Amino acid sequence: MRKICFALLTISMLLSNTAVSMAHPGRTDANGGHTCRTNCAKWGLADGEYHYHNAAGTIKPAESTAETPDPAKETDDDSSDATLVADKIKVASKGKLSVYFLNIGQGDATYIRTAAGDDILIDAGKNEAGDVVVDYLKQLRVDDIEIMISTHPDADHVGGLDTVLRNFKVENVYAPKVSHTTDTFKDFLLAVKQEGLKIKEAKAGVLLPLKGVTARFVGPVAAYGDDLNDWSAVLHLTYGINKFLFTGDAEKRSETDMLAGKLALKADVLKAGHHGSVSSTSPAFLKAVAPKYAVISVGKNSYGHPAATILNRLKAAKASVYRTDLNGTVTAVSDGKKISFLKVK
Incomplete structure (x- = not known):
């Protein structure tokens, strides 16, 4: 029995x-x-x-498990594609602004979902990063993109945008009024044309048509000839009392013009310019922005990014630093009053 x-x-x-x-x-x-x-x-x-x-x-x-990770703690995976899987993503709840600084290697790609449900994509890394960005957006159930921003024609920013355009319905494309002769940039222009879109100029003072947030370009302020980095579209976004500043590769000349124009630069979160290069994040600019957090989008490179000078400068400014090469995809969530960083890995 x-x-x-x-x-x-x-x-x-x-x-x-x-x-x-x-x-x-x-x-x-x-x-x-x-x-x-x-x-x-x-x-x-x-x-x-x-x-x-x-x-x-x-x-x-x-x-319910969101927490602020230690930005100094290195991850054990420096890849830019395998880490972008669903079981390593914590999707922010509705009613909040979510900002994903994507881990796509050496380059820039930032996805923003507003509390109202609008989708914004700023850059998409190199050509090979396009599929990675598309996969990430699909995992986040993005159906269309209200705003696409190409900060400037450099390949590590514009390269993947044509792939995104072929995979998602995009309503508006913004870019500064500067061109380039590379095939990578031409592919972007061709993809925009094939989707029946026209590029709207990104320049200081242009306000994006979004609900629930104030998103305005603060750069470029002037024309910068062949200096593509200083042509970078710089976006200042406000949600509630929280503010974000996305700088592309804007360097000291552009930063100086933004300061001279007395534009709204103060931000809680700064996407550091030019992958943490010494050419950007000048002392005067950093003082004006006064960020609590700084995010550096960077991968393995031979340029010395991010520079020790910039890391020390951010540390002296008491800004907590997050790096995509060390922390993987960096995810910031705002309820309009408080900003939290979610641990993705």
Whole structure:
């Protein structure tokens, strides 16, 4: 009788475990979480939502586990594509502004989702980063892009935008009034034309048509000839009392013009110019911005980015520094009053 009871108990446990596995499969990652794959609604989750289980098996959505990571702690993965998978993304809850500084190697790519649900993409890295950016946007369930910004024609910024244009409906494209002769830049222009779009000029004073946020270009202020970096479109975005400044590769000459124009530069979060190069983030500019956080979009490179001088300058300014080469994709979430950085890895 004992053997029968024990056998029944064992079978019951196996069936229970099998049912849970079948209803909610998926190996956990290093953070103890994973993505929902089947019967997501049954668990109170959206399809593909990243979440955790506690010891009792109760679901804990990713939002409840958000925390501010140590920006100085290096990750064990410097790749720019394999890390962009669903089980390593914590999608911010609705009603908040989310900013994703994407880990795409040496280059820039920033995706912004406003609280109202509008999508903004600033640059998309090199040509090979285009597919990575597209995959990331699809994981975040982006259906269309209200605003696409090409900060300037450099290949590590504009390269992947043609791929994005071919994969998503884009409503508006902004870029500074400067051209380049490279095939990479020509591919971008051709993709814009093929989508039936016209490029709108990005320059100081232009306000983006977005609800719930104030997004205005503060650069370029002037014409900069062949200096493509200083032509960079610089965007200042305000949500509630929180402010962000996205600088492209703008260097000291552009920074000086923005300061002279007494434009709104102060920001809680600064996307440091030119991947942390000594040519950008001048002392006067940094003082005007006075950021609490600085994000450096950078990968393996031979340019010395980010420069020790800039890292020390940011440290002296008491700005917490996040780097995509060390921290992976950096995700900032604002409720209009407070900014939190989510741990993606």
